[in-house]
Amino acid sequence: MPESAALLEVEHLTMRFGGLVAIEDLSFTALHGEITAMIGPNGAGKTTVFNCITGFYKASAGRIALHGKRGDFLLERMEGFRIAKLAGVARTFQNIRLFAGMTALENLLVAQHEALQRASIFTIGGLVGLPGFRRAESAAIERARHWLAKVGLVDCADLAAGNLPYGAQRRLEIARAMCTEPTLLCLDEPAAGLNPRESHALNRLLLDIRDEAKIGILLIEHDMSVVMGISDRIVVLDYGRKIADGTPQAVRSDPAVIKAYLGEAEATADATPC
Amino acid sequence: MAVAATEARAVAPAPKLLKDAALTALVALVLALPLIGLQTVDAGGGGLAIRTHFDRVAYGVAAVFLGRLLLGWWGAIRAARPARDAPAVAERLGRIVSRFSHPLAIAGIAFAVALPFLPFSSRYVVDLGTTVLIYVMLGWGLNIVVGLAGLLDLGYVAFYAVGAYTIGLLARNFGFGFWEALPLSGLVAASFGLVLGFPVLRLRGDYLAIVTLGFGEIIRIVLTNWTAVTGGPNGIGDIPRPTFFGLPLERSAPKGVTTFAQFFGIDFQAEHRVWFLYFVILGLALITNFFARRIRRLPIGRAWEALREDEIACRALGINATNTKLSAFAIGAMFGGFAGCFFGARQGFISPESFSFMQSAIILAIVVLGGMGSQMGVVLAALVLICLPELGRGLAEFRMLAFGAAMVLIMVWRPGGLLSRRRPAILLHGAAGPPSPQGAG
Numbered sequence: 001m002p003e004s005a006a007l008l009e010v011e012h013l014t015m016r017f018g019g020l021v022a023i024e025d026l027s028f029t030a031l032h033g034e035i036t037a038m039i040g041p042n043g044a045g046k047t048t049v050f051n052c053i054t055g056f057y058k059a060s061a062g063r064i065a066l067h068g069k070r071g072d073f074l075l076e077r078m079e080g081f082r083i084a085k086l087a088g089v090a091r092t093f094q095n096i097r098l099f100a101g102m103t104a105l106e107n108l109l110v111a112q113h114e115a116l117q118r119a120s121i122f123t124i125g126g127l128v129g130l131p132g133f134r135r136a137e138s139a140a141i142e143r144a145r146h147w148l149a150k151v152g153l154v155d156c157a158d159l160a161a162g163n164l165p166y167g168a169q170r171r172l173e174i175a176r177a178m179c180t181e182p183t184l185l186c187l188d189e190p191a192a193g194l195n196p197r198e199s200h201a202l203n204r205l206l207l208d209i210r211d212e213a214k215i216g217i218l219l220i221e222h223d224m225s226v227v228m229g230i231s232d233r234i235v236v237l238d239y240g241r242k243i244a245d246g247t248p249q250a251v252r253s254d255p256a257v258i259k260a261y262l263g264e265a266e267a268t269a270d271a272t273p274c
Numbered sequence: 275m276a277v278a279a280t281e282a283r284a285v286a287p288a289p290k291l292l293k294d295a296a297l298t299a300l301v302a303l304v305l306a307l308p309l310i311g312l313q314t315v316d317a318g319g320g321g322l323a324i325r326t327h328f329d330r331v332a333y334g335v336a337a338v339f340l341g342r343l344l345l346g347w348w349g350a351i352r353a354a355r356p357a358r359d360a361p362a363v364a365e366r367l368g369r370i371v372s373r374f375s376h377p378l379a380i381a382g383i384a385f386a387v388a389l390p391f392l393p394f395s396s397r398y399v400v401d402l403g404t405t406v407l408i409y410v411m412l413g414w415g416l417n418i419v420v421g422l423a424g425l426l427d428l429g430y431v432a433f434y435a436v437g438a439y440t441i442g443l444l445a446r447n448f449g450f451g452f453w454e455a456l457p458l459s460g461l462v463a464a465s466f467g468l469v470l471g472f473p474v475l476r477l478r479g480d481y482l483a484i485v486t487l488g489f490g491e492i493i494r495i496v497l498t499n500w501t502a503v504t505g506g507p508n509g510i511g512d513i514p515r516p517t518f519f520g521l522p523l524e525r526s527a528p529k530g531v532t533t534f535a536q537f538f539g540i541d542f543q544a545e546h547r548v549w550f551l552y553f554v555i556l557g558l559a560l561i562t563n564f565f566a567r568r569i570r571r572l573p574i575g576r577a578w579e580a581l582r583e584d585e586i587a588c589r590a591l592g593i594n595a596t597n598t599k600l601s602a603f604a605i606g607a608m609f610g611g612f613a614g615c616f617f618g619a620r621q622g623f624i625s626p627e628s629f630s631f632m633q634s635a636i637i638l639a640i641v642v643l644g645g646m647g648s649q650m651g652v653v654l655a656a657l658v659l660i661c662l663p664e665l666g667r668g669l670a671e672f673r674m675l676a677f678g679a680a681m682v683l684i685m686v687w688r689p690g691g692l693l694s695r696r697r698p699a700i701l702l703h704g705a706a707g708p709p710s711p712q713g714a715g
Contacts, residue, residue: 054590055589056586056589056590081588081589081592081593081594081595083592084589084590084591084592085592085594086592090591091590093586093587093590097584097586097587099579099580099583099584099587100583100584101579101583102576102580102583102698103700103701105698105700105701105702106576106579106580106698106699106700109573109576109700110576110577110580110588110591110593113573113576113577113580113591113592113593114592114593116572116573117573117574117577120572120573126571126572126574127565127568127572141700144702145702148702154702157702158698158701158702176591177590180591
């Protein structure tokens with residue numbers, strides 16, 4: 001797969017809720033090995049775009065094509081769980097959705113359910129303890145350990161995810177998404193509620209994921225230090241429409257963007273939005 | 275001045291307490307007046323007369339008033355010094371039990387195996403033990419659905435009934451024995467689980483509970499009314515008892531069949547059959563437990579727990595929520611079917627009466643009181659819930675009252691269930707904890 005080939009093509013995406021048009025005729029492209037940020041004021045429809053891509057909403061109109069390493073998929077026609085399972089789209093949530101009662105390690109193993117389930121020959125092989133399943137299980141634990149190390153949570157592996165500090169929960173959710181071995185990683189406000197030091201560490205983590213795993217990242221973020229620091233491309237939404245699309249430098253100086261968004265946001269760039 | 279102020283604050287709740295107690299007494303009065311105060315008696319000649327017992331109402335209301343006052347007073351005292359309260363003690367107990375769960379489990383199994391041979395044991399004790407073990411097995415089966423997958427199933431008794439009627443019908447119409455019918459009972463119950471689960475698993479929480487409750491009732495009503503097949507309220511009799519590798523445990527066998535006693539050259543004793551049934555259900559229950567503990571470490575069990583925690587996150591991770599829930603429902607139902615098959619074979623006779631909603635409620639109570647997802651808790655709760663009414667037979671009709679009071683007490687004392695600590699199914703660092711001293715950041 002050549003670098004800078006299109007990974008995700010969103011074409012004429014429209015999402016209506018009754019009379020409310022949340023997204024109107026939105027088209028953009030995210031490339032392989034790039035971080036594409038989606039910004040815009042509250043209520044601009046960013047999370048709705050995510051929900052359409054990840055299959056939680058069925059788009060009213062438009063096409064969402066993914067050209068991943070597992071093949072080409074039309075996401076708008078797929079069921080939610082299949083998008084994650086077959087097409088390899090992983091996501092995190094604006095309000096963290098970890099399995100709070102389960103340990104960090106178990107959270108990461110649930111993310112590898114598909115591979116483990118196949119190795120356990122749909123439970124029967126696992127019940128009798130086939131060696132193939134044991135190998136798959138230790139490989140899964142190794143992958144989990146790798147990602148726990150990446151996000152600095154190896155020591156917390158056996159603690160309940162819900163008892164971890166807020167920043168750790170955010171990082172664990174990213175690690176969990178990465179354990180599904182995605183082609184496209186969608187992060188919904190990963191820096192929300194993080195202090196400047198933590199969001200700086202997040203920047204490094206995301207760049208690391210991009211360069212090492214060579215996947216595309218789609219990012220919703222309000223924290224401009226994250227957006228401007230790591231994005232290769234920025235899509236700006238306002239009232240469900242795209243008002244700008246380009247490199248951080250181009251977007252920063254776009255008059256429409258300044259008018260709609262950055263003009264107000266610059267003053268609160270370091271504040272933590274909710 | 276300052277002393278007066280503190281005293282005033284300490285005294286302040288008193289009127290509130292009195293008001294609260296008076297209100298409770300009023301409710302008691304309204305309830306007790308028709309229930310206790312009025313009694314219809316035969317006046318002779320077919321007529322009814324009303325006898326009044328206002329004195330009893332007065333005693334009752336006074337008792338409620340004083341009881342509420344004392345409860346409130348005690349609560350106020352306890353709130354003043356929260357240092358050493360009951361939940362903390364219970365929490366410590368739970369921690370101790372979960373730490374020593376392994377030796378405790380071995381001791382429990384050893385005790386269960388030795389039970390028929392202990393000096394105080396009698397036919398009645400072993401029989402009661404069999405009943406408790408049926409409920410333990412049902413509890414462990416339902417625990418898969420409720421405790422692990424988090425699907426509230428109020429109609430679990432339906433699968434128990436399906437299992438029992440499977441062996442009943444197979445034995446009556448096709449001459450099946452217990453051991454041949456056992457796997458089929460599980461299979462049929464599991465298919466019923468799938469049939470029920472398929473349309474209803476898009477529902478959640480309370481809605482699912484109501485639909486499963488309805489399903490339980492449907493099964494019972496069908497069993498009652500489909501006389502041609504199920505025998506209706508008369509039930510099905512003459513279900514063969516389990517045999518010991520083909521040797522029936524009966525006094526006399528038809529020609530050509532050797533009984534257990536003849537084969538081993540011992541005198542026939544009715545106790546042998548009771549003991550044998552006891553060991554069969556012990557084995558079945560232990561298999562259920564082994565399966566339930568094992569499956570928690572497998573991807574499917576982990577997915578069930580994840581589904582209980584957050585269904586949306588599961589979908590985002592590519593887990594097919596519908597299939598996963600269906601598998602939990604079917605496997606839970608399967609164990610209900612096994613238990614039902616054993617129940618049918620043990621009683622030798624089944625009728626729809628045995629599968630009322632009360633049974634579902636008791637099984638669910640065992641799971642909830644024991645602490646959802648806790649294997650040991652189910653045993654403890656089954657012992658309490660099944661033995662308590664038995665021990666309380668001397669209390670006659672008050673035993674259900676005592677039963678209810680015990681349940682309320684457990685819920686007040688330990689709302690999460692007797693043993694509600696969740697143990698992770700898999701650890702990265704082993705039991706010793708992480709190697710470096712610094713723990714969570």
